[in-house]
Amino acid sequence: MDKKQAHREVLELIDKINYYNDKYYQEDVSEISDYEFDQILEKLNRLEAEFPEYKYAYSPTQRVGGTVTKNFETVYHKFPMLSLANTYSEDDIREFDKRIHKMIDDDVVEYICELKFDGIAISIMYEKGILTQAVTRGDGEKGDDVTANVRTIRNLPVKLKGSGYPDLFEVRGEVFMPRKVFDQLNLERKKNDEPLLANPRNTASGTLKMQDSSIVAKRKLDCYLYGLLGENIGIETHLEALAKLSEWGFKTSKTYSKCKDLAKIFEFIGDWEFKRNDLPLDTDGIVIKVNRYDLQKKLGFTSKFPRWAIAYKYKAQNAITKLNGITYQVGRTGSITPVAQLEPVVLAGTTVKRASLHNANEIERLDIRIGDHVFIEKGGEIIPKITGVDYTKRGNDTTNIDFITNCPECGTTLIRLEGEANHYCPNNENCPPQILGKIEHFIQRNAMDINSLGEKTISALYNNGLVKNVADLYSLFEEDILKLEGFKALSTRNLLDGIENSKTRPFENVLFGLGIRYVGRTVAERLAYHFKDIDQIKEASFESLISAPEIGQKIAESIIEFFNKPENIKLIENLRKQGLNLHVEENEDDDTGRSFQGKGFVVSGVFQNFGREELKTLIKKHGGKVLSSVSGKLDFLIAGEKMGPSKLKKATELGIKIVSEAEFMEMLKE
Ligand code: IVH
Numbered sequence: 001m002d003k004k005q006a007h008r009e010v011l012e013l014i015d016k017i018n019y020y021n022d023k024y025y026q027e028d029v030s031e032i033s034d035y036e037f038d039q040i041l042e043k044l045n046r047l048e049a050e051f052p053e054y055k056y057a058y059s060p061t062q063r064v065g066g067t068v069t070k071n072f073e074t075v076y077h078k079f080p081m082l083s084l085a086n087t088y089s090e091d092d093i094r095e096f097d098k099r100i101h102k103m104i105d106d107d108v109v110e111y112i113c114e115l116k117f118d119g120i121a122i123s124i125m126y127e128k129g130i131l132t133q134a135v136t137r138g139d140g141e142k143g144d145d146v147t148a149n150v151r152t153i154r155n156l157p158v159k160l161k162g163s164g165y166p167d168l169f170e171v172r173g174e175v176f177m178p179r180k181v182f183d184q185l186n187l188e189r190k191k192n193d194e195p196l197l198a199n200p201r202n203t204a205s206g207t208l209k210m211q212d213s214s215i216v217a218k219r220k221l222d223c224y225l226y227g228l229l230g231e232n233i234g235i236e237t238h239l240e241a242l243a244k245l246s247e248w249g250f251k252t253s254k255t256y257s258k259c260k261d262l263a264k265i266f267e268f269i270g271d272w273e274f275k276r277n278d279l280p281l282d283t284d285g286i287v288i289k290v291n292r293y294d295l296q297k298k299l300g301f302t303s304k305f306p307r308w309a310i311a312y313k314y315k316a317q318n319a320i321t322k323l324n325g326i327t328y329q330v331g332r333t334g335s336i337t338p339v340a341q342l343e344p345v346v347l348a349g350t351t352v353k354r355a356s357l358h359n360a361n362e363i364e365r366l367d368i369r370i371g372d373h374v375f376i377e378k379g380g381e382i383i384p385k386i387t388g389v390d391y392t393k394r395g396n397d398t399t400n401i402d403f404i405t406n407c408p409e410c411g412t413t414l415i416r417l418e419g420e421a422n423h424y425c426p427n428n429e430n431c432p433p434q435i436l437g438k439i440e441h442f443i444q445r446n447a448m449d450i451n452s453l454g455e456k457t458i459s460a461l462y463n464n465g466l467v468k469n470v471a472d473l474y475s476l477f478e479e480d481i482l483k484l485e486g487f488k489a490l491s492t493r494n495l496l497d498g499i500e501n502s503k504t505r506p507f508e509n510v511l512f513g514l515g516i517r518y519v520g521r522t523v524a525e526r527l528a529y530h531f532k533d534i535d536q537i538k539e540a541s542f543e544s545l546i547s548a549p550e551i552g553q554k555i556a557e558s559i560i561e562f563f564n565k566p567e568n569i570k571l572i573e574n575l576r577k578q579g580l581n582l583h584v585e586e587n588e589d590d591d592t593g594r595s596f597q598g599k600g601f602v603v604s605g606v607f608q609n610f611g612r613e614e615l616k617t618l619i620k621k622h623g624g625k626v627l628s629s630v631s632g633k634l635d636f637l638i639a640g641e642k643m644g645p646s647k648l649k650k651a652t653e654l655g656i657k658i659v660s661e662a663e664f665m666e667m668l669k670e
Contacts, residue, residue, distance in 0.1 A: 006047055010054045013044040017060040018159060022249060058130045058158040062151055063217060071451075072144035072209070074660055077123055078170060079229055080645060081137045082304065084287060084311040090266065093288065096310045097262055100290065103299055103307075110291040112238045113268040114256040116311050117224055118282040119176030120205045124150065127168050129160040129248075136208065139641060141648050142660070146208050150175070152217035161249035166234070171250060172227030177204040178280045181220045199350045200282055222281070225250040237291045255279070258291065273314060285313035303646055316377045319352070320390060321345040323372050326357070326401055328408045332437025333517055334425040336414060338363060338403070340374070340386055347378050355384045359421040360403045371398035409433050429567055435469065436462060438515050442470040445608065446521045447513030448505050452498030460484045470513070471574035473499050507534070507581045508611045514568075517558040521606065526550050527559075529613040533583035534572060538563045584614070595670065596624030600633050604647050605640025607661050612640070618668065630656065638664050 001009070017040055023031055041061065048055040055061075087093065100109055121137040134150035136143035151158055153175065177185075182200040189197065197203045207219045228241040235241050242252050255272070259265045269286055276283045290296050290308040299307040322343040329337045338357040345352055355376060357363055366389055368374065373393040378384045406413055407425035409432055414423040425431050439458050443450040450473075461467040466480050476499065481492040511534070512524035519527070530548040531537045537545075537559065545556035562568055576582055601619045603612055603626065610618070615638065616626045627634055630650045637651040637658045651658055659667065 003051065006051045007054050010044065010047050010051070010056075010059075013040060013047070014056070014059055014159065016040060017044065018157070018161075021060060021154060022157075022161070056130075057132075057151070060158070062158070063154065072146060074138075074142050074662070075133065075135045075145045076142045076639070076658060076660065077135065077140075080648065081121060081123060081140050081143070081172070082301065082306060082645075083140070084309055085305040086285075086311045086313055088313050088315060090269075090312075093265060093310065093312055094262060096288070097265075099307070100299065104295055106295075108260055109295065111259045111265060112242075112256055112289045112291050113259050113265055114226060114287045114289070115253060115272060115276060115279070115283040116285040116287050116313070117174040117176055117253070118201050118284045119174035119224075120201070120208055122146075122150065122173060122175050122208075122223070124156070124171050124173075125168070126160065126165070126171065129165055131156070131158045140645060141639070141643065142641075144209065148213040149208055149210065149216040150223075152213055153221045153223050155251045156223045157249035162247050165244075165248050166230050166232070169228060169230035169233055171225045171245065172229065173223055173225035173250075175204055175208055175221055175223045176200065176281045177207065177219065178222050179282065180280065181222075185219070223251060224253045226252065226287075236293055238289055238293070238296075239291055253279075259288075269312060276314075285311050287311050317347055318375060318377050318387075319345045319347045320373050320375055321352070323368065323370055323374050323386075325370055328404055330407060330409050330425055330431060330433040330437075332434060332441055332515060334407075334428055334431065334434050336404070336407070336423040336425065338401075342374070342376065345376070347376060347384060350378075352376060352378070352384045355386050357386065360416075360423065361421050363401050363403065369394070369398040369400055371395070407431060432462070439467065439470055439473070441515045442513040443473075443502075444513075446606075447509050448502040449509070449608070450498045450502045452495045457484070457495070469571055469574075471571055471578065474503075474575075474578035474580075503579050503581075505581065506609070506611060506614065507584050508614075510534075510575065510580050510582060511537075514562075514572075516562045518555045519559065523551065523555060525611040525613065528584055529611060535582075538569075538572075595667075596622040599624045599635040600627045601625065601636050601638060602627050602630055602634055602647065602651075603638045603640070605643030607640040609661060609665070615664075622668070630654065 017037075020032060020037055020040075044059065045061050048059065048061060085096075087096075097109075123135045123137070123143070124131060125133040131151065132147075133145060134147045135145055138144060150156065177200040179200055182197070182203055185203070186197055197206075203219075204221055207216055207221055210216050210219075225245050226242070228235060228245060235244060239258060242256065246252050257264075257268050259268055265288055272283075272286060288310050290299065296306070296308040301307060323340055324343055325341040327339050327341055329339055331337065336359075338359070340355045340357050342353055342355060357366075357368075366374075366386060368386070368389050371394075373390040374386045375388045375390065376384045377387045403423065404414065407427065410425065410427050410430060412425050412427040412431065415426050416423045425434065428434055436455075436458055439462075440455060442448055443453050443458075445451070453473075458467070461473075461476070461481075461484070464480075464484065466476060467473055476496065478492055478496065481487050481495055482489075487495070506528075508521075508525040508528035511528055512519065512521050526549055527537055530551075531540060540559075542556050542560060545551050545559055546553060572582070596619055601616075601624050603615050603619070606612070607615060619626055619638075630637060630647050632654060634651070634654070634656050637647065637656055639648065639658050639660060648658070
């Protein structure tokens with residue numbers, strides 16, 4: 001076969017497969033047998049192997065995944081992905097309608113009511129009809145590039161149907177795991193004695209972030225689209241957008257309805273309150289949107305939400321069940337959390353067996369006994385709450401809850417400090433869950449970022465006596481790890497490299513990783529840049545600590561307590577020996593150029609590789625100016641995680657270059 005012919009055939013096969021896929025996944029119709037289908041797919045596979053230049057990213061052969069992504073790239077959204085104002089009250093809907101009529105002269109404002117799908121928001125770009133990039137919502141301004149994983153979603157077109165679509169546009173929607181798929185998955189996990197997954201939403205979210213897209217492909221995610229964005233897309237209403245989406249091959253939920261007034265909206269709310277339980281996915285409310293785009297534009301946005309849409313959430317679903325017992329969990333700092341063990345009960349589609357009781361005060365407040373019938377409620381949050389006790393059902397067989405006096409893990413007598421709600425196990429050095437918790441804290445992304453280590457490996461290292469504290473991680477040998485189950489030469493190398501690389505993390509990461517109570521990431525950064533060196537912090541008096549920016553009494557006391565413990569001093573000395581950064585790196589022999597000469601920068605958000613102050617110092621060193629607010633004078637906005645949406649919005653409006661952390665690092669190199 002010559003190249004030209006092969007190319008034509010590849011394109012024909014792609015179209016053919018897409019046609020049968022659509023029929024099957026969107027209309028539930030099988031026009032050919034599985035065997036015939038596989039034959040066509042196989043033929044395409046063969047041609048693509050022979051002519052790799054015609055292996056397109058949008059080919060259906062790529063649906064089976066196979067891409068392994070270590071770290072998802074951060075991508076800025078073209079238009080921020082805002083969330084919706086939420087309400088549980090019908091009065092708020094009336095207010096919403098009133099506000100809209102105040103801003104808009106027309107007598108009738110049409111709304112589109114849709115269900116609020118409980119999945120993961122996604123933004124997907126299409127260029128010339130081909131899916132080019134899919135990004136999670138992230139913090140609204142930027143998310144993770146999960147293109148390879150999203151491509152495996154069968155009912156999402158990787159190549160559009162029909163014609164007339166804009167050259168470049170973005171669709172938004174919700175990726176979800178159908179309840180049936182979720183149940184099946186859990187059934188299999190149960191058979192294999194694997195831990196069960198909590199709910200479809202979290203499973204969908206976890207699946208979307210999996211590193212190996214071939215596993216994602218097997219998880220059968222699904223996707224409803226409800227938004228179309230782009231410049232000059234020639235669409236005037238939301239209803240029209242939904243119709244176009246459908247025409248181009250996207251799956252939209254057919255549950256939406258046009259509502260001309262409040263009465264119709266309330267009817268829609270009433271209609272779906274229980275009917276939604278029959279849908280293939282979880283929903284937690286409805287979304288009301290102004291239909292006309294020109295009106296949406298006129299209404300605009302507040303700093304957080306669009307003014308043209310609102311979400312009405314159905315009340316949390318309740319259940320009554322029996323309290324069978326209490327177990328106690330030990331956290332990283334030794335804090336003890338009582339956990340209610342409940343008679344399993346289905347609540348809003350999931351089986352609930354446990355609920356947190358927080359602390360002894362909560363048990364007292366609820367006046368709860370073992371054997372009581374309790375009310376449980378699940379709102380937006382995943383962990384259900386015990387909201388009360390049905391005292392009318394209290395029988396003679398109930399027993400008082402005596403809060404434990406000794407640690408359930410190591411037996412040490414618990415302490416409860418004055419004014420504190422929590423009990424603590426003071427055996428910080430030897431109590432297993434505290435040790436494991438500390439290591440897990442140390443390796444997390446904002447600290448040492450050792451992603452080659454997971455919870456399971458940490459447990460295995462600990463159980464084999466290889467690691468007892470975070471410093472031990474740095475003296476592991478290849479032969480130690482090879483002894484662990486599942487570790488081969490490559491995975492062992494990977495693990496050790498990950499640990500070794502972490503030595504380059506800046507001081508504030510190490511300081512945060514130590515897990516000093518009340519010293520979160522931001523506080524660690526402040527401390528690092530104020531005191532410059534761990535010894536300075538160790539020696540600092542209470543007065544000198546509280547004179548540092550944003551360090552209060554509670555934090556200062558906790559720091560002093562930490563450095564008063566000989567075991568912590570020993571740990572720090574060990575980390576020092578291993579070569580971790582225990583002071584702020586100041587570049588003494590300053591040979592940096594003046595490449596940012598005269599340029600204005602604003603630094604916003606949190607960064608992975610730098611502290612904010614550190615970044616500013618770097619900019620200044622290179623001749624740049626650090627400004628405090630976004631204005632026309634600005635040249636670059638260095639955007640970290642969790643930066644304020646208003647800054648981003650303003651910078652976008654002013655056409656200022658927005659630079660990610662990675663891009664900034666490139667600029668430094670240049
Ligand atoms: S429209 C400007 N429509 O709810 C906001 N969102 O709280 C545009 N969601 O992040 C969102 N179903 O993940 C819209 N029919 C629907 C939705 C929906 C679920 C989620 C979405 C969004 C969140 C907003």
